[in-house]
Amino acid sequence: MSFRSPFPDVEIPALSVYDFLFGSIAEADLGRPALIEGASGAVTDYRALIGQIDAIAGALAARGVGVGDVVGLLSPNVPAFASVFHGILRAGATATTINALYTAEDIAKQLEDSKATFLFTVSPLLPHAKEAAAKVGIADDHLVVLDGAEGHPSLRDLLAENAPAPEVSFDPATHLAVLPYSSGTTGRPKGVMLTHTNLVANVCQINPRMGIGADDKVLAVLPFFHIYGMTVLLNAALYNRASLVTMPKFDLPEFLRIVAEQKCTYVFIAPPVAVALAKHPLVDQFDLSSVHTVFSGAAPLDKELGGAVSARLGCKIRQGYGMSEMSPVSHAIPFDGDDVPLDSVGPTIANMECKLVDPGTLEEVAYPTGEGVSEPGELWCKGPNVMFGYLGNPQATAETLDADGFLHTGDIATVDAAGNVTIVDRLKELIKYKGYQVPPAELEALLLTHPQIADAAVVGVLDDEGEEVPKAFVVRQPNAELTEDEVIEFVAERVSPHKKVRRVQFIDIVPKSAAGKILRKDLRTPTA
Numbered sequence: 001m002s003f004r005s006p007f008p009d010v011e012i013p014a015l016s017v018y019d020f021l022f023g024s025i026a027e028a029d030l031g032r033p034a035l036i037e038g039a040s041g042a043v044t045d046y047r048a049l050i051g052q053i054d055a056i057a058g059a060l061a062a063r064g065v066g067v068g069d070v071v072g073l074l075s076p077n078v079p080a081f082a083s084v085f086h087g088i089l090r091a092g093a094t095a096t097t098i099n100a101l102y103t104a105e106d107i108a109k110q111l112e113d114s115k116a117t118f119l120f121t122v123s124p125l126l127p128h129a130k131e132a133a134a135k136v137g138i139a140d141d142h143l144v145v146l147d148g149a150e151g152h153p154s155l156r157d158l159l160a161e162n163a164p165a166p167e168v169s170f171d172p173a174t175h176l177a178v179l180p181y182s183s184g185t186t187g188r189p190k191g192v193m194l195t196h197t198n199l200v201a202n203v204c205q206i207n208p209r210m211g212i213g214a215d216d217k218v219l220a221v222l223p224f225f226h227i228y229g230m231t232v233l234l235n236a237a238l239y240n241r242a243s244l245v246t247m248p249k250f251d252l253p254e255f256l257r258i259v260a261e262q263k264c265t266y267v268f269i270a271p272p273v274a275v276a277l278a279k280h281p282l283v284d285q286f287d288l289s290s291v292h293t294v295f296s297g298a299a300p301l302d303k304e305l306g307g308a309v310s311a312r313l314g315c316k317i318r319q320g321y322g323m324s325e326m327s328p329v330s331h332a333i334p335f336d337g338d339d340v341p342l343d344s345v346g347p348t349i350a351n352m353e354c355k356l357v358d359p360g361t362l363e364e365v366a367y368p369t370g371e372g373v374s375e376p377g378e379l380w381c382k383g384p385n386v387m388f389g390y391l392g393n394p395q396a397t398a399e400t401l402d403a404d405g406f407l408h409t410g411d412i413a414t415v416d417a418a419g420n421v422t423i424v425d426r427l428k429e430l431i432k433y434k435g436y437q438v439p440p441a442e443l444e445a446l447l448l449t450h451p452q453i454a455d456a457a458v459v460g461v462l463d464d465e466g467e468e469v470p471k472a473f474v475v476r477q478p479n480a481e482l483t484e485d486e487v488i489e490f491v492a493e494r495v496s497p498h499k500k501v502r503r504v505q506f507i508d509i510v511p512k513s514a515a516g517k518i519l520r521k522d523l524r525t526p527t528a
């Protein structure tokens with residue numbers, strides 16, 4: 001048994017991402033604004049965007065970069081991100097998008113693991129990018145600084161070459177378009193192999209229910225480097241010829257100013273932004289009446305909080321669920337789903353099949369028919385958007401993707417008789433801080449390098465606001481006088497800001513199974 005999407009299957013064309021998005025663009029759409037830089041209001045229309053994509057693909061091809069090569073992209077949301085991202089794919093290369101908050105060491109790890117030979121960045125991130133590039137042997141002429149920097153090619157230089165876009169041929173069903181990094185259900189970040197068809201499929205699957213139209217001005221504050229921003233903004237919004245209004249980072253006054261000034265209509269967020277929208281007094285000082293929908297994903301949205309946002313802004317509020325390994329969306333409350341409970345993540349999207357499996361018995365739970373809600377079980381999903389596997393890691397792939405093609409999400413969910421799925425818990429070790437992934441294994445390894453720490457375990461706990469934060473349980477070496485603040489500082493000095501440990505508790509022993517696996521459930525308590 002399993003349950004399928006309540007929606008009819010949609011056709012998924014066997015096209016590259018570029019051909020799917022721009023191959024048959026109407027002449028009339030070429031002059032529409034594709035990207036609007038929020039801070040300056042500068043507009044890039046579809047004609048200019050496509051021209052830039054082609055020129056970047058041409059410049060890469062002229063440097064011998066194409067099918068089989070991996071190109072790193074380390075940048076916050078600036079309009080040129082779209083040109084570079086799609087330029088890399090257009091050249092036949094694979095883009096590995098890197099979290100702009102990463103330390104030089106994190107960047108180097110991703111470049112090394114993905115075997116990237118070329119890197120794009122922006123000048124504020126150049127010190128980190130340069131250090132990482134040097135570690136993996138990427139030379140200065142292969143490190144493009146979009147806004148320009150002495151000794152590096154700039155975006156302007158590449159565009160000025162006016163090199164024709166190459167003729168590339170590959171099978172979209174097997175050729176890797178992107179390699180985002182995700183820790184999945186366990187361990188350190190791994191390269192998630194997503195094909196062109198995976199990305200095309202996810203846009204086709206969500207499109208009929210998302211309600212993004214050509215007249216929408218979509219606020220693009222969610223990072224393009226994360227799979228949520230990549231698929232929903234860079235791909236789905238551009239597919240619909242909407243305008244993306246870019247913001248490089250979240251800042252409430254600037255966010256409100258841009259939404260009001262640009263008259264944004266569709267705002268994609270992660271739950272922490274909902275807190276600000278529901279509660280901050282500043283919100284009342286701006287005219288946000290242009291917004292018809294706020295859509296939240298990447299972490300659980302509190303039902304009351306979502307309701308408060310909807311009431312305050314006078315707009316629809318929607319929630320979706322996804323995972324990098326599913327390109328990412330598998331569930332979303334549709335634009336016309338006013339009756340779908342907001343604490344659910346909505347029905348399964350088209351072309352997908354799911355199971356809820358009891359993690360103890362590996363038996364599927366019984367699905368309700370007339371009314372009621374199922375027992376909880378681990379959510380397993382299958383569909384054309386599910387990844388090819390983890391790069392160079394067949395063992396992790398086999399642990400996550402089963403022989404029948406179901407991806408084991410590591411999330412615990414229930415389903416109601418109407419097919420709406422509710423995420424109720426997390427089985428996997430992953431922590432989400434403000435929607436960003438924090439892999440505990442990485443923090444535990446770091447903590448163990450401290451001479452006064454004998455053992456450590458890191459889990460997610462809820463703070464007073466109901467937001468998940470990383471908490472370290474630390475076993476001190478005998479006679480060590482280490483304090484909680486010292487532990488917090490030790491980690492903070494070595495990791496990017498979202499991975500900081502924000503709570504510390506000293507314990508005598510880390511609970512472990514006979515096989516030595518940390519028993520995280522025994523450490524999670526209802527409050528921080």
Ligand code: 4UV
Pocket residue numbers: 182227228232296297298299300301319320321322323324325328329332345409410411423426432435436437
């Ligand atoms: O791999 P990842 O960082 O991926 C994401 C993707 C989220 C998206 C993307 C597009 C959407 O339209 C959308 O609605 C959501 O976050 O992390 C995957 C894990 O994040 C948790 C869950 O544990 C996933 O396995 N997660 C994501 N969305 C939700 C969530 C949610 N709505 N409720 C609870 N947990």
